[in-house]
Structure formats: C-alpha cells, structure tokens
Amino acid sequence: MNADFQTPILDSIEETADLRALSHEELQLLATELRNDTVRNVSATGGHLGASLGVVELTLALHHVFETPHDRLIWDVGHQCYPHKILTGRRNRMPTIRKGDGISGFTKRSESIYDPFGAGHSSTSISAGLGMAVASDLNQDDRRVVAVIGDGAMTAGMAYEAMNNAGAMDTKLIVVLNDNDMSIAPPVGAMSAYLSRLISSKQFRSVRHFAKEIARKFPRPLERAAYKVDEYARGMMTGGTLFEELGFYYVGPIDGHNLDHLLPVLRNLRDDKVPGPVLLHVVTEKGHGYKPAEQSSDKYHGVATFDLMTGRQHKTKANAPSYTNVFAQSLISLADEDDKIIAITAAMPSGTGLDKFADAYPERCFDVGIAEQHAVTFAAGMASEGYKPFAAIYSTFLQRAYDQVVHDVAIQSLPVRFAIDRAGYVGADGSTHCGAFDLAYLCTLPNMVVMAPSDEAELVRMIATAAGLDDRPCAIRYPRGEGIGIELPPTGEAIEIGCGRVLKAGSVAAILSLGASSNYALKAAEELEARGLSITVVDARFAKPIDEALIAKLARDHQALITVEEGAIGGFGAQVSQFLANNSFLDHGLKFRMMTMPDVFIEQDKPEVQLAKAGLSAADVVATVLDALDGSMETLLTQPIASG
Numbered sequence: 001m002n003a004d005f006q007t008p009i010l011d012s013i014e015e016t017a018d019l020r021a022l023s024h025e026e027l028q029l030l031a032t033e034l035r036n037d038t039v040r041n042v043s044a045t046g047g048h049l050g051a052s053l054g055v056v057e058l059t060l061a062l063h064h065v066f067e068t069p070h071d072r073l074i075w076d077v078g079h080q081c082y083p084h085k086i087l088t089g090r091r092n093r094m095p096t097i098r099k100g101d102g103i104s105g106f107t108k109r110s111e112s113i114y115d116p117f118g119a120g121h122s123s124t125s126i127s128a129g130l131g132m133a134v135a136s137d138l139n140q141d142d143r144r145v146v147a148v149i150g151d152g153a154m155t156a157g158m159a160y161e162a163m164n165n166a167g168a169m170d171t172k173l174i175v176v177l178n179d180n181d182m183s184i185a186p187p188v189g190a191m192s193a194y195l196s197r198l199i200s201s202k203q204f205r206s207v208r209h210f211a212k213e214i215a216r217k218f219p220r221p222l223e224r225a226a227y228k229v230d231e232y233a234r235g236m237m238t239g240g241t242l243f244e245e246l247g248f249y250y251v252g253p254i255d256g257h258n259l260d261h262l263l264p265v266l267r268n269l270r271d272d273k274v275p276g277p278v279l280l281h282v283v284t285e286k287g288h289g290y291k292p293a294e295q296s297s298d299k300y301h302g303v304a305t306f307d308l309m310t311g312r313q314h315k316t317k318a319n320a321p322s323y324t325n326v327f328a329q330s331l332i333s334l335a336d337e338d339d340k341i342i343a344i345t346a347a348m349p350s351g352t353g354l355d356k357f358a359d360a361y362p363e364r365c366f367d368v369g370i371a372e373q374h375a376v377t378f379a380a381g382m383a384s385e386g387y388k389p390f391a392a393i394y395s396t397f398l399q400r401a402y403d404q405v406v407h408d409v410a411i412q413s414l415p416v417r418f419a420i421d422r423a424g425y426v427g428a429d430g431s432t433h434c435g436a437f438d439l440a441y442l443c444t445l446p447n448m449v450v451m452a453p454s455d456e457a458e459l460v461r462m463i464a465t466a467a468g469l470d471d472r473p474c475a476i477r478y479p480r481g482e483g484i485g486i487e488l489p490p491t492g493e494a495i496e497i498g499c500g501r502v503l504k505a506g507s508v509a510a511i512l513s514l515g516a517s518s519n520y521a522l523k524a525a526e527e528l529e530a531r532g533l534s535i536t537v538v539d540a541r542f543a544k545p546i547d548e549a550l551i552a553k554l555a556r557d558h559q560a561l562i563t564v565e566e567g568a569i570g571g572f573g574a575q576v577s578q579f580l581a582n583n584s585f586l587d588h589g590l591k592f593r594m595m596t597m598p599d600v601f602i603e604q605d606k607p608e609v610q611l612a613k614a615g616l617s618a619a620d621v622v623a624t625v626l627d628a629l630d631g632s633m634e635t636l637l638t639q640p641i642a643s644g
Contacts (some may be wrong), residue, residue, distance in 0.1 A: 005033070005036045005040075006033075007033040007036070007037055008033075009022070009026055009029055009030045009033055010030060010033040010034060010037055010086075010091075013030075013087060013091075014089065015088070015089060016063045016068045016069070016087060016088060016114070019060065019063050019064050019087065020063075020064055020067075022064070024259070024263070027060055027061075027064060027259055027263075028259060030060060031056055031057050031060055031259065032289075034056050034059075034060065034083050034086060034087070035053060035056045035083075035288075035289045035290070037086060037091070038052055038053060038056070038082050038083055038086065039053070039290050039308065040308060041082070041086075041094040041095065041097070042082065042303065042306075043305060043306050043307070043308045044095060044305060045094070045095060045096075045097050045098060045099070045305065046098070046302075046303055046304045046305045046306075046428075047082070047097055047098055047105055047302070047303065047428075048079040048080070048082070048105060048301060048302050048303075049082075049287070049290075049293060049300040049301075049302075049303050050286035050287040050293050050296075050298070050299035050300040050301045051079040051080035051150070051180070051286055051301065052079070052080050052081070052082035052083055053286065053287050053288050053289055053290055053293060053300075054080065054178070054180050054256070054284040054285055054286045054287065054288050054299075055080045055083060055148070055178060055256070055284060056083050056257075056288070056289070057256060057257050057258070057259055057262060058148070058176070058178065058256050058262065058282060058284065059083040059084050059087065060083075060087070060259070061259060061262040061263055061266055062146060062148075062176075062266065063084075063087055063088075064263070065263065065266040065267055065270055066144055066146060066266075066270060067144075068088075068114060069088075069113045069114045069116070070143060071143055071144040071145070071146065072116045072117075072129070072132050072143065072144070072145045072146065073114070073116070073146050073148070074107075074116060074117045074119075074125045074128055074129050074132075074145070074146065074147045074148065075107050075119060075125065075148050076119060076122060076123065076124065076125035076126075076147065076148060076149040076150060076153045077106070077119055077120070077121070077122045077150065077153055078104075078105070078106030078107045078118075078119035078120060079105075079106075079301070080148075080150070080178070081106065081107050081119075082094070082097070084107075084114070085097075085103065085112075088112055088114035089112065089114070090103055090111075090112065098428035098429070098430075098604050099428070099604065099605070100603075100604065100605035100606065100609055101605075102604070104430055104603070104604060105428060105429065105430070105604070106118065106119050106120045106430075106432060107119050116132065117129075117132075118432075119432070120429070120430070120431075120432025120433060121396070121397070121400070121432060122150075122152070122153040122156060122370050123149070123153045123154070123156035123158045123159045123370060124158065125147040125148065125149045125153075125175075126147050126149060126159055126162035126163060126166065126173075126175055127158060127161070127162040127165075128147070129145045129146070129147035129173055129175070130145075130162055130165060130166045130169075130171065130173055130277075132145045133145040133171045133172060133173045134169070134171050137171055137172075144172070144174065144270060145172075145173055145174065146174045146175075146176060147173065147174070147175050147176070148175075148176045148178055149175060149176070149177060149178065150177075150178045150179075150180060151177065151178070151179045151180065152347060152369070152370060153370060154177060155347070155369035155370050155371060156369070156370040156371055157371060157373060157374070160246070163175075163243070163246045163247070163248060163277075163279075164246055164247070166246075166247065166248070166277040167246045167247015167248055167276075167277060168247060169276075169277075170275035170276055171275070171276075171277065172275060172276070172277070172278075173277040173278070174269050174277075174278050174280065175248070175277065175278070175279045175280070176279075176280045176282060177252075177279055177280065177281045177282065178256065178282055178284055179253065179256075179281060179282065179283045179284070180256075180283075180284045180285060180286050243279045247276070247277065248276075248277045248278060248279040249274075249276060249277070249278045249279070250278075250279050250281065251265060251269070251278060251279065251280045251281065252279075252280055252281025252282065252283075253281040253282065253283050254280070254281070254282055254283070255282070255283060256282035256283055256284035257284060257285070257288055262282070265280065266280075285299075286299035286300075286301070287299035287300050290311070291311070292306075292310065292311020292312075293311065296311075298350075318482050319482060319485055320456065320482045320483045320484060320485035320486075321456060321482070321483055321488075322480075322481060322482050322483070323421070323453075323456060323459055323478040323479060323480070323481070323482075323483055324351070324352065324353040324421055324480075325353055325356075326456045326459050326460060326483065326488065327352075327353050327392070327419055327421070327459060327463065327476075327478070328352075328353030328354065328356040328357055329356070330459070330460045330463040330464070330492060331343060331357055331390060331419075331463060332356065332357055332360050332361075333491070333492075334463065334464065334467050334492070335357070335360070335361055335364065338388065338467065339364075340386065340387050340388045341364070341387075341388045341390065341467065342364050342365075342366070342379075342382055342387050342388060342389040342390065343357045343358075343361075343364065343365045343366070343389075343390050343392065344365075344366045344367075344368065344375050344378065344379050344382075344389055344390065344391045344392065345365075345366070345367050345368070345375070345391075345392050345393070346367075346368055346369065346370060346371055346372045346374075346375040346393055346397060347367060347368075347369050347370045347371075348392075348393075348394065348397075349365075349367050351394070351421065352392035352393070352394070352419070352421050353392070353421075354367075354392050366378070372393055372397050372398060372400040372401040372404075373400060373401045373403070373404050375391055375393065375401065376391060376393075376398075376401040376404035376405055376408060376409060376416070377404045377408045379391045379409075379416045380404070380408040380409050380412070380414045380416055383409075383414040383415050383416050384412075384414055388415065388417065388467060388470075389416055389417065390417045390418075390419050390466070391416055391417065391418050391419065392419040392421060393418065393419070393420065393421070394420070394421050394422040394433070394435065395420050395421070395422050395423045395424075395435025395436075395437070395438040395477065396422065396432065396433050396434065396435055398418065398420060398438060399437060399438075399441070402441055405418075405441075405442070405445070405473075406445060409473045410445045410446065410447050410448055410473055411447075413447045413471065413472045413473070414473060415469060415470050415471065415472060415473060415474075416473045417466040417467070417469070417473070417474055417475075417476070418442075418473070418474070418475035418476070419463075419475075419476055419478075420435070420438050420475055420476060420477040420478070421478065421480065422435045422479070422480045423435040423438060423452070423477035423478055423479055423480075423515070423566070423567070424436075424479045424480075424515075424516065424566035424567070424607075425566065425602070425607045425610040425611060425614070426480050426607065427480070427604065427605065427606055427607045427610070428604050428605075429604065430602075430603045430604035431601035431602060431603055431604075434601070434602070434610075435477070435479075435567075436567060436568040436597050437567070437568050438475070438477050438567065439452075439477065439514075439543050439565065439567035439568070439570075439571030439572055440567065440568050440569070440570035440571045440574075442475050442543075442544070443543050443544045443570075443571055443572065443574070443575055447472045447473060448472070448473055448474065448475065448544060449469060449472060449473070449474035449475070449497060449498075449542070449544060449545070450474070450475050450477070450542065450543040450544040451465065451466070451474065451475065451476045451477070451495075451541060451542055451543070452476070452477050452478065452514050452515030452516075452540075452541070452542075452543060452565075452572075453476070453478055453515060453516075453541075454503075454513070454515060454516060454517075454518035454519065454539045454541075455483055455484045455486045455516075455518075455519075456483030456484070456486060456488060457486045457487065457488050457489055458539075458541070459476070459478055459483075460488055460489055460492040461489070461492050461493055461494070461495050462476045462492075462495065462541075463476065463492055464491070464492030464493060464494050465492075465494040465495045465497070468494050469497070477515065478515070478516075479515070479516050479566070480607075481607070484519060495541060497542070497545065498542050498545035498546065498547055498548075499541065499542070499547055499550075500512075500538050500539060500540045500541050500542065500546075500547040500550050500551075501538070501539050501541060502536065502537070502538050502539075502550075503518065503521075503522060503537045503538065503539050504522065504525055504535065504536060504537040505536055506525070506529075506533075506534035506535040506536040506537075506558075507534040507536070507557065507558065508533050508534045508535065508558065508559055508560070508629075509528070509533065509534075509535055509536070509558055509559060509560040509561070509562065509625050509628065509629065510535070510536040510537075510538060510554040510557075510558040510560070510561050510562070511524065511525060511535060511536065511537050511538070511562050511564060511621060511625065512538045512540055512551065512554060512561060512562065512563045512564070512576065513537065513538070513539060513540065513563070513564040513565070514539075514540045514541075514543055514563070514564070514565040514566075514567075514572045515565065515566060516566060517564040517565055517566055517595075517616065518537070518539045520564065520611075520616065520617060520618045520621055521537045521564055521618075521621055522537055523618035523621075524618045524619075524621035524622045524625065525537050527618070527622050528622055528625055528626075533625070535625070536554065536557075536558060538550065538554065540563075540572065543565070543571060543572040543575065544572075544575060546572075546575050546576055546579060548579055551576060551579060551580070552583070552585070555580060555585040555590050556585075558590075559589075559590070559591060559629060560590070560591035560592070560593070560625060560628035560629055561580075561590060561591070561592050561593075562592075562593045562594075562595060562621070562624055562625055562628060563576050563577075563593070563594050563595060564595045564616065564621060565595070565596055566597065566611070566614075566616060567596060567597060568596060568597050568599075569594075569596050569597070569599060571596065573594035573595070573596055574594075576594075577592065577594060580592060591628040591629065591630060592628075593624050593627070593628045595615070595616060595620070595621065595624055597614050597616070598614055598615060602614060
C-alpha cells in the first residue's frame, strides 16, 4: 500500500446523497479510496479492521442504491461499520474511534441518524429490522429496511427466531447475509451472478407471484406440488433452500466485492413490490484488499496500531500474564490429571484462552458458535452425566443465557463452572462489552457460588476450587488484561467456600473489597495510613456465599466498613448490606458505605479512566473512607488525596 494515496472522490463525500450522484466508474475508484482510508485510520487507532475491509464494496452499494438514512440500514454486531462511518459524516472523527470522548467502534443511535440501531452483541439485526419494517407499514411510510448479518452471527438462535417470524409475515424486509468465513452455498461466479440478477428482477418476481396466485386455485395437493417444484428448482440452481423453508425469498450467492454484481441485484430488490422478506447472500473475504490482513490467520479481526506498509502490529510487551492465559494454563493443568474436565466456549476460543485448551485436548473442547443459551444448557447436560464442564463466556455474553443459568443449571444444582472473562470495565469496547451485571444477576441465585480473584495466583486457586465443587454451580469472574505480576503457585489449592482473607490489619476503618478492587483498596490504605488512620483491608474472595463470621468481626471492631466492587448496584455490596442490616450491625453507630459502578453506562475509554469516572479509583476509596468517618478526622485532610 502506498502511504501517500490520494482520495479525491472520498474527499467530495459529505453525505450519502453525494454517493448516489456518482457514476459506476467513480464508485469503482471510490472503493479503492475507501479501503485505503479505512486501513490508514485503523493503523493509527487499532480496532476491527478485517470485517470492515470485507464490506467496502457492499457498504458503497447499499448507500448508493438505498435512500439512507430514510431507508434503514442495520449492521449486525458493528465490527464491520468503519467504512459506513467514514461515508456518513464521521470521517474527520475516525482518529477518535474507540477512544475517550470519541466515536464508538460500533453503530450507535446517539452518534448519527445513519445508525438506526445500536449494536455490539451479535444476531440482533433481523429482529430489529423486522420491527422497523412493521412500524413502517403501520405508519404507511415508503421505507426500505436492510439488515446486514454475518455468517457467524447467523449461527445464533435469535437470528432464526427472527427469520421464522419474518417468514410468516408479508412485511417487506431485506436481509443481506455477509458470508465471509464459511460458504453455505456453491461458489460464486458469472452464472451465479446472472441467475441472482434474474430471480431478483421485477419481471421474474411478478411472474412467479402470479404463478403462485394461480396455483392457490388448484386443489391443495397440486398447489403444494407446484410450490415445491419452483422452490427446489431454484434451490438446485442457487442454493438457499433453508431460507426458503423459513419463508424468505432467497437470492444469491453473489460476489460481495464486485459492484457489477451487487448494484443490479440491490436495485432489483429495492424496486421489488412483492410482499414478504428477501435474503440476499453475498460472499466476501475478511481483510480483502490489504495483503497483511488477507495473509493473517485472524484476517486482522481486532488489531492494535500497526505499520501501514508492513502490517506489523505495535503490541506492548506484557509485564504479567493475562488473567485469560492464567485461566487457560490452569485448566489445562487440571485436565492433565482429570479426564472429566471439559471446556466450552461460544465462538470466542482465543478471547477466552480456550484455543490453547483445544490444542492440548481437542476432543474435550467445544466451540458451540454464537449460542450462549445452548452453551449453558449443553454444559448442564454434560454435568448431569458426571463431567466437569467449564463454560468460558464473557460477562456481557452470559447475560444472553440468564434463563438457562437459572432454569437449567441453578434450579437443578448442576455443577457447571462458569469462567467469566471481561468482568468489569473493558476499555475501548465501551458499554456494550462492559462486564457490569454478572455479580448482580448471579448472586441472587440459590445454590450459586460466585468467586472473584484479586490476582492471578488467586485465580489459579479458584479454578482448582471450582474443579472440586461437584454439588452445585459456581462462577469465577475476572477482568480483562494483565494480572499484577505475582508468582503463580505450581498447583492450585482449593479455597474453603465462603472464606475471605485479611490482607492488612488495622483498627479504625475496614475496606472489604472483591476481586481486582483489592489492589486499589491496598493503595488507598497506604494513603490513609500516611494520614494517621489504621486501616484493615480484606479480600472477600467470594461474592456469594459471603464470609459472615469475618464480616461480623469487621463490623464489631471498626468505626467504618466500606465495600468495593467493580460491578453494578445489587451485587456483592448488597449481599453484605443485607447481612449487616438483618443482624443489627447497622443499629449501633457503624458507618457503612458501598462502592459500586454508578447507575449509568460509561462509554469507551482507557480502563483506568473508566474506573476513575465510575468513582472506583484508589483516590475515591480514600475519599469514601474519610466521608464515612463523618468529618471526625478533619485534621487529616491537610494533605491532598492521592490519585490511583
């Protein structure tokens, strides 16, 4: 790639209406400019590059053919939305993408009228699109609705629920299946493009619709036979019988990088007046047009900043192992000794570290696709047969399977072990991926054990604890990123269930922290000690069951008790407060405070900045302790509060 590339056509695009004025030849040139501009931007910011490069031509074609933003264009997940953002008035803000006070890495309603539906999690686009299309019909608006969904997102059950619903209605909805990984239909080519153009045409659709109406006058068996002849004849030519069974009119597959194929088919679908949903199948390549991405095993799905010419990523060297890697290595070590240990992930093998487990034990590692509900119940089924499943799922993704956690796991006391990665703030992915709610939604469940390690050595011990817990489910929540650099034990020793540990003993105030918050609590204690206050710091270890004996001692022996957790209101602190209230510890002068995430969604930024915005930094812990002591230590405020 030439680093000095020019973008004269792209420079002229201020809104999508400008796109629609371009000639076919200009669109071809614009595709190259847009691809180069996308690469240039992401090389400086990092982000999701591969998927965005794969939809350059498709993005151009959709905005050229459809009257966006009046026509609704919905991008599933949003990993592929960078070219869309560049074309819809946000090009000058691309250097801020995924940064504090910058634009989101996903589509976001509050950001642009061109983003009719926000995303971050997968498989929502067809449901949302159908809702918009029905609303448009009720309003009698002349509006097209287009939902773009990838083949990976199509593995989720929600997508099929939506298609089944859409197929039973006459609502006009266009679904574009962006097939960029596995081909579910014959290879594309000139003949396929011709057939797609033919069957998407007004003439063909009108004749077919007329024929179907005539067929309805036949006796029922003849009507069914006529329908099947048409359906399977087209299926043999083009594929898509599955979608036809769901009630969609299938068109494709076509080359998603060829504007000569894309534009006429999209125009046909735009102008088509026949009711009912349509699925257009386009085949694309992640990373298309940028050699380093094409040659990479992950197609530059998510990248750090990189050298524009070589594609070499500028990754910082880790000072300590990540929690994800510690989990993976610990689980492998346990699996070496116990052939009942099973690993399950929902389309995130590398993100959860289970790609390493799969290398070691491929027959005992299961990637079920984007299907968190199935993953949980699948794990429950294995647990019911005596296996020890570890379901490694991001905190925000486990939200999608809450009913299964309750109904299929907790009620039956099945020993499914949930390894919950990305707990707490996650930085650049913002609110859609923030692991805020797992403590609140798990601690309410009878029979559930919930653990949170304060460091990577504790994670090793908790994995061993989980492996030995055979009479009920449990969860271990741990943050994204590096540990603190502590030495790891050679083997994990199980922790007594519900048993916390004292990290520092004091007398005036006690800080009861959960998980990684313990590190901020220790920093705060140092500052408070420097001000003359004797501080106890306790690592709770367990959000449920809580260490009631230890908490009772903290309440009796200290003037103030503060809980700290990187989770939403209603989690660990709520467990502690109910225990204190129900046992009269709050009736006799104890100053009690809970520090949790605030009741707002905090957008993308550096994790440490998000933590400070949330009021959960070491400085905030210091301020909370002093506030709890109710001004009795005013003389200690002569020094500034430390940041952290």
